[in-house]
Amino acid sequence: MSLIEYAVIGLLVLTSTVMGAALILLGHFVRPRKPTPAKLQPYESGIPDVQPPRGRITPRFYLVALLFVVFDVEAIFLYPWAVAFDVLALYGYIQAALFVGILLIGLLYEWRKGALEWV
Amino acid sequence: MDWQRLLVSYAVGFVLLNVLLGLMAYMTWFERRVLARMQHRVGPNRTGPFGLLQPIADGVKLLAKEDIVPANADRLVFLVAPLLSFALAPLGAAVIPFGETLHLFGLEIPLLVADINVAVLYVLALGSIGVYGIILGGYASGNRYSLLGALRSTAQVISYELVLGLSLVGVFILAGSLSLQDILREQQRALVIGSLTLPNWYILSQPLAFALFLIAAVAETNRAPFDLPEAETELVAGYFTEYSGFRFSFYFLAEYINMIVVSLLAATLFLGGIDGPFVDGVWWLALKALFFLFFYVWLRATLPRFRYDQLMGLAWKVLLPLALLNIGLTGLVRLWGIGAL
Numbered sequence: 239m240s241l242i243e244y245a246v247i248g249l250l251v252l253t254s255t256v257m258g259a260a261l262i263l264l265g266h267f268v269r270p271r272k273p274t275p276a277k278l279q280p281y282e283s284g285i286p287d288v289q290p291p292r293g294r295i296t297p298r299f300y301l302v303a304l305l306f307v308v309f310d311v312e313a314i315f316l317y318p319w320a321v322a323f324d325v326l327a328l329y330g331y332i333q334a335a336l337f338v339g340i341l342l343i344g345l346l347y348e349w350r351k352g353a354l355e356w357v
Numbered sequence: 358m359d360w361q362r363l364l365v366s367y368a369v370g371f372v373l374l375n376v377l378l379g380l381m382a383y384m385t386w387f388e389r390r391v392l393a394r395m396q397h398r399v400g401p402n403r404t405g406p407f408g409l410l411q412p413i414a415d416g417v418k419l420l421a422k423e424d425i426v427p428a429n430a431d432r433l434v435f436l437v438a439p440l441l442s443f444a445l446a447p448l449g450a451a452v453i454p455f456g457e458t459l460h461l462f463g464l465e466i467p468l469l470v471a472d473i474n475v476a477v478l479y480v481l482a483l484g485s486i487g488v489y490g491i492i493l494g495g496y497a498s499g500n501r502y503s504l505l506g507a508l509r510s511t512a513q514v515i516s517y518e519l520v521l522g523l524s525l526v527g528v529f530i531l532a533g534s535l536s537l538q539d540i541l542r543e544q545q546r547a548l549v550i551g552s553l554t555l556p557n558w559y560i561l562s563q564p565l566a567f568a569l570f571l572i573a574a575v576a577e578t579n580r581a582p583f584d585l586p587e588a589e590t591e592l593v594a595g596y597f598t599e600y601s602g603f604r605f606s607f608y609f610l611a612e613y614i615n616m617i618v619v620s621l622l623a624a625t626l627f628l629g630g631i632d633g634p635f636v637d638g639v640w641w642l643a644l645k646a647l648f649f650l651f652f653y654v655w656l657r658a659t660l661p662r663f664r665y666d667q668l669m670g671l672a673w674k675v676l677l678p679l680a681l682l683n684i685g686l687t688g689l690v691r692l693w694g695i696g697a698l
Contacts (some may be wrong), residue, residue: 242359243471246366247451247479252375255444258396258607262440265420265603268411278428280500280596299508302669303601306515309677316684317478320529323688324695331688345677354673356666 299352305345314340370451370470377447381613382412388654395658422602425539427499430599434497439600439607446614449483452476452537453621456631456639468639469538476537477529480622481522484577488514490611495596506595509665510579516672517576523680524569527687528559528626537625544629558629565683567627569676571652574623576672578615581657584667603631620649 319326319334326333348354386401386408393400401408426435456468473479488511493540495507533541540559548557560567563654592598597608624630631642663671 242363242366243473245363246370246471247365247473250370250374250451251444253371254447255440257374257378258440258443261420262424262603265424268421269602270423272423273425275428277425280427280429280498281502281593282500293450295504295508298514302512302516305673306415306519309519310515310522313519313526315528316523317529320526320684321533321535323530323638323691324533327695328692331692334688335685338684342678342681345673349674354670356669 298356305348305353308344309341312338365689366467366470369468373450373455373470374447377450377598377614377617378610380617381610382416384613384617384622385415385609386412386648391651392658395655409657411558416606419603419606424602424604425599427599429499431497431499431652435599436492436604438490438494439471439597439604439611440490441493442487442611443614445483445487446611449480449615449618452479453618453625453641453642454538454541454631456637472538473538473560474534474536477525477535477626480618481518483614484514484521487611489609491596494600494608497571498596498599500599502570502593502598503596506592506598509592509595513583513668513672514577514579515617516669517573517676518567520555520672520676520680521573521577523677524566524573524683525580525626526582526680526684527563527566530687530691531559539615540626541630541632546631555634556611556629556632557617558627558632560627561682563627563687565679566687567623569683570623571649572676574619575653575656576668578619580612580616580653582662584662595664612631616650616653617646620646620653623649 315337316334319330323330365501389411390400390408401411404410404414451470452473454469491514492507495503495510498504528540529535532543534540534543544557544559546557548555548561555561597605600608621642624642628645628647629641631639680694
């Protein structure tokens, strides 16, 4: 258990990136390159596009992201509790139950408010 | 720094990386063959015996295809995003134990690339970073289908990642560790119920967590019946609509590598990983992972695609409360088990 393990992972990140880049580079020598204006148009099932491609987006995605952050933090807090479960015993269990309970009330509130509906 | 250990671990990792890339190529072959059989077809059978050379033919073909960058794409991000997805996908396998320590040429070679104590957290974190490849690629394409596909995919992956993460808390309570080595060691003990002796695999003590993990893992890797981001009937090809040639294949390959890594993880966490009699652990791990990979293909051949609202509803209204319930129940049983209740 030391920095070596992480150094190895770092080296592997580098290796797999270089391997991917090498594949792209290799293809550079064999693939054709003949761009035409029609080919570079965005694919819209054959219909010319009329609106800018990065238009408005429904805010529901934003809501999901927000909910995710709240509950992901909860999950991360539960990990150390789970690892030390036998030591913390009943006291820790009650604390975790309170913590999850509060967030559960939040989830129920979101549910009732319709933040989890998609139509 | 211990240079010898670094070198040996890196060498094992390098071999593992290449083995994964080869496996991933043959996973595409495996899927096409099995899917074909399930649909009363033959599948690819012309390139080599049983079509075994098909993945190589596909690779060469994709390498020789034009690499189109659309006119209104964000050029740099468009070019880098698939590489990000591809480069990070195989790294999750670095923390999975493949067997006991090997003795070769007077060297101790651990069949585990990086024995870090937060192994599971590391795999989940890699899954989160993988989302960047999807959303950056979809956004940079400058195409409405791509953008919508990327957003859907992101919302889906983060929702199910939550379920994935929470479903494992029960396992951590039982094992008392986030390290896959420790979790494996716990599972290698025998579970004795009366006159019955069973392996202490967590699928037996955590069946609900296993089911949740399996469902979330299928959704996390964007596979059928949760392959909404690439629903071809409504979104063409989702976030990689505008990609062509080898950059397209990077997304495709990343999906298959993710499937393999998740299968290895599921086998290690719930089915005892390398635990098994007679042959070396690595064969048992391979067999268990193969079962999950077959399950993936089986699902794709059997189930129709979910509707998007059903998909998100399932994650937040059914799976998330069930995951929390599992944690509560596991905790209670454990408290009773250690005599604190």
